Amino acid sequence: MGGQASAVEGVHVVVVGGGFGGIAAAQQLKSQGLSFTLIDMRDAFHHNVAALRASVQPGFARRTFIPYADTFGDSFVQGRVEQVDTNRQTVILEGGREILYSHLILCTGTDGAFPGKYNTVASYQTAIQAYDDFATQVQTADSVLVVGGGSTGVEMAAEIKTEYPEKKVVLIHSRIGLADPALLPSVRQEAKQVLLEKGVELLLGQKVPNLSELQLNVTRKNTVVTTDKGTTLTTDLIICCIGLKVNSAAYASSFSGCLADDGALKVNAHLQVEGFSNVFAVGDCANVNEPKMAYHAGLHAAVAVTNITNSLNDKELTSYRTGNITMLLAMGHNDGVGQFNGWKLPRCLVTFGKSRDLLLWKSWREMEQKQP
Structure with a gap:
């Protein structure tokens, strides 16, 4: 089944998804001596909080991928989860491999457009190259259009x-807004x-209706884009920052009765998936407001x-x-x-606390590895 010998006989926790929630769960299971298997499509944790900087600074991407095996050893398995058999308490991977669980933690996160997300079965060397190649496209472009003004x-x-x-x-x-x-x-x-101070031009209250027909992430000089309001602009590179969705592919067929409209799993106050005392949803795939x-x-x-x-x-269960x-x-x-606990923070504090290093130190420390 993978994982270390359990301090509790018959207990084996499977964690599906090695994002921020997945590695936090795996580290806690490891520290408590519980047998577990962490499954992810990649072979390295992606600190995607820094993905956007890796998109513009060549060589930065190597700091954003941290190999799982160096931290979790045989308790890590690379693969894509295709299905969860709740009757047999088995996770089924692409290719047919099966991993039994006594408890299941689903941390599949969200999926979206590259470069904000990189969700594919790949080695971290491949992923790093993809970001370095993208950074080259940004370097080559004289003008860039960013579609989507969320965070x-x-x-x-x-x-x-x-x-x-x-x-x-x-x-x-x-x-x-x-x-x-x-x-x-x-x-x-x-x-x-801040955007205006930096010189970013803003087109608010407008959409690119034919975005799916345009070539993204590749420099094409003097590409003409027309908005739904008739505004026409010329750009060299188009980057899509919309379309984020819950990554439910691993569990949708098995937990169809527990899905919210956006594909997230309905959970109770203990983060247990509705109807399953031994299945938990964590992070973006949990239907928490x-x-x-x-x-x-x-x-x-x-x-x-x-x-x-x-x-x-x-013992009594704790609530979130x-x-x-x-x-x-x-x-x-x-x-x-930014804001902390509902209070607006000074810009200099956010710059010092996050912007300079993008909290990379925290993930390398949590993964018990040394940042290159």
């Missing part, structure tokens, strides 16, 4: 304009202010693992409670906006 789009535009202030960068967004709607209005306004963030995934993982150990020891929103946006390496 990812805002950070993407800021990263490009910070690294290449001479490039023309246009951000188009279907709404008037930028960044995550869960943020304080004053923080969202400050994000807009809060922004999809790495920070929250770590909190979910702690609750899930605690409840597994509590259930084994006949949402709190005031904490969210930091890196606006390039030299600026940032």
Whole structure:
């Protein structure tokens, strides 16, 4: 089955998805001596909080991938989960391999367009090359169009304009307000202010209706783009920062009765999937009313693992409670906006706390490895 000998006979926890929630759960299981298997499509953890900087700084990407096996050894298995057989308590991988579980933690996260996401079966060397190749496309372009003004789009535009202030960068967004709607209005306004200060041009309240017909992530000089409002612009490179969706492929067929409209799993206060006392959902794939963030995934993982150990020891289960929103946006390496526990933070504090290093140190420390 993989994993180490369990301190509790018959217990084997399978963690599906090695994102922020997955590695947090795996580390806690490891520290408690519980047998577990962590499964992910890649062979390295992707610190995708730094994916956008890896898109503009050649060579940066190698710092954003941390090999699983160096941390978890034989408790890590690379593969794509195709199905969960809840009757046999078995996870079935592409190719037919089966892994039995006594408890299951689903941490499949969200999927979206590259470069914000890199969800594919691949080696981390392949992934690093993909980011370095993308950075070359950004270097080659004289003008860039970023489609989508949520948090990812805002950070993407800021990263490009910070690294290449001479490039023309246009951000188009279907709404008037930028960044995550869960943020304080004053923080969202400050994000807009930072972009304008950096020289990013904003086209708000407009869409690119034929986005699917346009070539993305490849420099094509003087590509003409027309918005739904008739605005025409010429650009060399188009980057899509919209379309984020819950990555439900691994579990949708097995838990069809427990799915929310967006594909997330309905959970109770203990983060147990509805109808299953031994199955937990963590992070973006849990139907919890809060922004999809790495920070929250770590909190979910702690609750899930605690409840597994509590259930084994006949103790009362702990509950997860949402709190005031904490969210930091890196606006390039030299600026940032955000809020902590519902309070707006000074830009210099966000810059110092997140923007300079994008919290890479934290993931390398959690994975017990040394950053290159």
